[in-house]
Amino acid sequence: MAKSISNRYYLDYNATSPLAESVQDWISKGDFSFGNPSSAHTTGKRAKKLVNETRDYLFNLFGLNENEFHLFFHSGASEGINTLVRGYFLNQFKNKNQANYYFFQTDHSCVFNQQDEVKVFEHRPQIFPVDQYGMPKMDSISKGECDQGLLNFTWVNNESGVVWPLYKAVEMKEKLGCSVHVDAVQSIGKIRDWNKLDSDLDAYTFSAHKFGGMKGIGFTFMKKTYPFECFVRGGGQQEALRSGTENVMGIYSIKLALEELNQKQNLDESEKVHNEFENWLQNKVGQKGIIAGIGNVSRNLTTTYLVLPGNSSDIVMTALDLSGIEVSAGSACSSGVLKPSRILLGMGFDEKQAKEGIRFSFSPLFKSEDLPSLFEKLGKVLDRYL
Numbered sequence: 355m356a357k358s359i360s361n362r363y364y365l366d367y368n369a370t371s372p373l374a375e376s377v378q379d380w381i382s383k384g385d386f387s388f389g390n391p392s393s394a395h396t397t398g399k400r401a402k403k404l405v406n407e408t409r410d411y412l413f414n415l416f417g418l419n420e421n422e423f424h425l426f427f428h429s430g431a432s433e434g435i436n437t438l439v440r441g442y443f444l445n446q447f448k449n450k451n452q453a454n455y456y457f458f459q460t461d462h463s464c465v466f467n468q469q470d471e472v473k474v475f476e477h478r479p480q481i482f483p484v485d486q487y488g489m490p491k492m493d494s495i496s497k498g499e500c501d502q503g504l505l506n507f508t509w510v511n512n513e514s515g516v517v518w519p520l521y522k523a524v525e526m527k528e529k530l531g532c533s534v535h536v537d538a539v540q541s542i543g544k545i546r547d548w549n550k551l552d553s554d555l556d557a558y559t560f561s562a563h564k565f566g567g568m569k570g571i572g573f574t575f576m577k578k579t580y581p582f583e584c585f586v587r588g589g590g591q592q593e594a595l596r597s598g599t600e601n602v603m604g605i606y607s608i609k610l611a612l613e614e615l616n617q618k619q620n621l622d623e624s625e626k627v628h629n630e631f632e633n634w635l636q637n638k639v640g641q642k643g644i645i646a647g648i649g650n651v652s653r654n655l656t657t658t659y660l661v662l663p664g665n666s667s668d669i670v671m672t673a674l675d676l677s678g679i680e681v682s683a684g685s686a687c688s689s690g691v692l693k694p695s696r697i698l699l700g701m702g703f704d705e706k707q708a709k710e711g712i713r714f715s716f717s718p719l720f721k722s723e724d725l726p727s728l729f730e731k732l733g734k735v736l737d738r739y740l
């Protein structure tokens with residue numbers, strides 16, 4: 355889908371995506387089971403079937419083995435990642451271990467903002483830097499004081515679109531002798547081989563609203579050997595890993611959305627769109643703009659993060675919105691206050707430039723035939739700021 359209703363260009367797919375058509379059709383038919391999957395009667399069993407079908411589909415799609423990994427659903431990646439991190443450190447605390455919490459300057463806030471929480475149990479946060487291309491500085495990866503540790507590894511960065519190959523996570527795991535969680539939220543549909551997970555790593559978290567599923571639902575694969583205490587306690591659903599009646603509709607929307615994406619996606623076309631867009635943009639802005647991470651071949655197929663020095667990102671974003679192009683100022687926080695982007699700072703931009711980033715994030719289904727009309731609209735707005 356290139357344009358949303360009213361002929362607007364929705365280029366903010368890293369923030370969220372529209373519901374997949376198959377999900378919309380399914381909801382509009384209204385023939386889903388409302389049952390509680392824990393109920394033993396027929397209506398409950400119908401609901402359970404939808405959950406189980408989705409589970410089987412996910413294990414199969416991502417090539418992981420049910421004997422080796424747990425899979426549990428939650429309300430989305432923020433909850434999933436909080437659960438994994440706190441579950442890990444609480445478990446270490448109960449076992450009277452201190453552990454390192456390793457993460458990067460450019461990780462999502464749901465990773466970054468847990469550093470104070472882990473300190474409560476006297477664990478040790480340790481932040482690693484990235485280079486100007488947004489890649490991990492491998493020589494800075496060194497083991498902390500504790501024997502145990504958990505590393506968060508962001509596969510695809512939500513602001514810059516920079517991709518860290520999973521083999522680097524395996525290297526870090528060996529070097530640090532720790533467990534590794536992969537924040538895989540921005541991978542689906544945005545890189546080649548997004549469904550090829552490495553079973554040497556310990557956990558992976560995804561969020562459905564980033565690929566056409568419903569909001570408020572996500573899933574995590576977690577190795578059965580992962581040190582863990584559950585976060586949401588209650589009736590013991592989902593092997594007691596995350597209690598609470600399952601969000602059956604949300605769960606099934608994951609299967610429908612992924613099936614549709616798999617069927618419709620053309621990664622060569624996504625690459626073509628991305629290349630044409632960035633070539634055009636570079637020509638347009640010349641020396642007056644910088645694409646973050648440009649020159650790094652390890653970037654995804656859908657994201658372009660443009661810094662326009664001298665132009666605060668909220669102003670450019672509003673002008674684009676008024677002309678029908680929806681993007682994000684990567685650094686805007688939920689309160690709407692513009693803060694310097696941690697990601698741009700980490701990549702070496704200064705405080706001022708870190709408030710001047712505009713993120714274009716395309717649908718994996720965007721077609722190159724829609725680019726000329728986008729260029730016309732976008733060009734007119736950019737002309738005012740160059």
Ligand SMILES: Cc1ncc(COP(=O)(O)O)c(C=O)c1O
Nearest residue numbers: 430431432462512537539540561
């Ligand atoms: C890389 C990354 N991790 C985690 C999250 C949190 O996801 P959710 O919105 O499902 O809580 C996001 C959302 O933007 C993200 O981009």
